[in-house]
Amino acid sequence: MITAVVYSESGGTFKTTTTANLAVALERMGLDVCAIDLDPQEGNLTSLFDVGEHRSDPGADNLVKHILEMPDGDFEDLIETSSEGVDVIPSHDMLGDFTSNLEQKIAYETGMKNIDREDFGRFELLYDLLWDEQQLHEEYDAVLIDPNARAEDLLYNAIYALRTLVAPVKPAGKGNLSLDGLEEMVENMEAQLGIEVGLSCVVPTAIGQTNAHTQYTKQFKNTDAYPTPVAIPDRESLMDTMWEARGSAYKVLEERWKTFERDDEMVSEPGERGVYERELETARDLSELAAFVATETFDAEIDPRLTLEIDDHGERTFAVGDDAEPEVTA
Numbered sequence: 001m002i003t004a005v006v007y008s009e010s011g012g013t014f015k016t017t018t019t020a021n022l023a024v025a026l027e028r029m030g031l032d033v034c035a036i037d038l039d040p041q042e043g044n045l046t047s048l049f050d051v052g053e054h055r056s057d058p059g060a061d062n063l064v065k066h067i068l069e070m071p072d073g074d075f076e077d078l079i080e081t082s083s084e085g086v087d088v089i090p091s092h093d094m095l096g097d098f099t100s101n102l103e104q105k106i107a108y109e110t111g112m113k114n115i116d117r118e119d120f121g122r123f124e125l126l127y128d129l130l131w132d133e134q135q136l137h138e139e140y141d142a143v144l145i146d147p148n149a150r151a152e153d154l155l156y157n158a159i160y161a162l163r164t165l166v167a168p169v170k171p172a173g174k175g176n177l178s179l180d181g182l183e184e185m186v187e188n189m190e191a192q193l194g195i196e197v198g199l200s201c202v203v204p205t206a207i208g209q210t211n212a213h214t215q216y217t218k219q220f221k222n223t224d225a226y227p228t229p230v231a232i233p234d235r236e237s238l239m240d241t242m243w244e245a246r247g248s249a250y251k252v253l254e255e256r257w258k259t260f261e262r263d264d265e266m267v268s269e270p271g272e273r274g275v276y277e278r279e280l281e282t283a284r285d286l287s288e289l290a291a292f293v294a295t296e297t298f299d300a301e302i303d304p305r306l307t308l309e310i311d312d313h314g315e316r317t318f319a320v321g322d323d324a325e326p327e328v329t330a
Helices: 015-028 063-067 093-113 125-133 153-162 179-193 211-221 236-245 249-255 277-297
Strands: 002-006 033-038 087-089 142-147 164-169 198-204 258-262 265-269 305-310 314-319
Touching: 002 015, 002 153, 002 277, 015 033, 015 142, 015 164, 015 236, 015 249, 015 277, 015 305, 033 153, 063 093, 063 125, 093 153, 125 153, 142 153, 153 179, 164 179, 179 198, 198 211, 198 277, 236 249, 236 258, 236 265, 249 277, 249 305, 277 305, 277 314
Parallel strands: 002 142, 002 164, 033 087, 033 142, 164 198
Antiparallel strands: 258 265, 305 314
16 A cells, blocks of 8 residues: 655645645556645645635534544545545644644543553554554555644654655755755654654655756765655646646646736636646656656556546647656557
8 A cells, every 4th residue: 555745844845736746646547545634734735626615614523633532523524535536634724733632632641541641652643543443545545645844743643654755855945855854854753753764755846957956956866865766847837727726737737727817817727728748748757756656665556657638639648657658649
């Protein structure tokens, strides 16, 4: 089973869009996929997939209540299916107060059971919920988490539950992840959680044409510490339009969504985007990433093809994976 947390310590690394594209790519490869949104911030996976109607309703049942063992309904009722076939467990405002609610639970449970706080498995709650109680491995081929960025209880619960990281990095600028920083991050997580944390791969994103970007990308690709199967070029228009299309880059390309100015206002509509080879190649790169995670990290079986049915432009099919050819059919 494929289980991965898409995480970076740095901002602006396209963590959420990478999660969405990875989830949809795996679904297109014939897998049943569940994506869990653990980021309480606006502009997250829930917003992108256009789910989570009750995310701001304090009385609504939500994932936090289930993690803390005080649900208001069935777990299955939390799951919504996106327009692209990915099952999503949406974010909820209660995620922002997760640690304070967890502390209340710990205080109550340790008092009632007369145990030390150190013996309470505060990082094991999501693991217990997903695998022991709900047994998601019986229903899904892949579970992905888009976590909060801060190193706190929610993030550690996500990593403890899924054990594997996919790390998008923006290879330029002060404060972004370096090779040493990645290794240190994984080591710190392992020490904190007492488990082995696997790093499936590093994904350089928003790669421009500058010398600095080129050198950073070479640095990541030439290391033996972890794989870098693809580097995603700077496709700001494509990635930004995902938020307007409420879906993946594949949806943007197939439905030809475009954001443009009309009558002094910015609008976004399908059927307006041109068909550009560079963007089709980026879609294939995203599928290459999904194929690597599925087959090289987890040894899963996939359909090694990407087929794009582009409105008014016909079908394009690409092979992906180790034996991929540039293009199968047009």
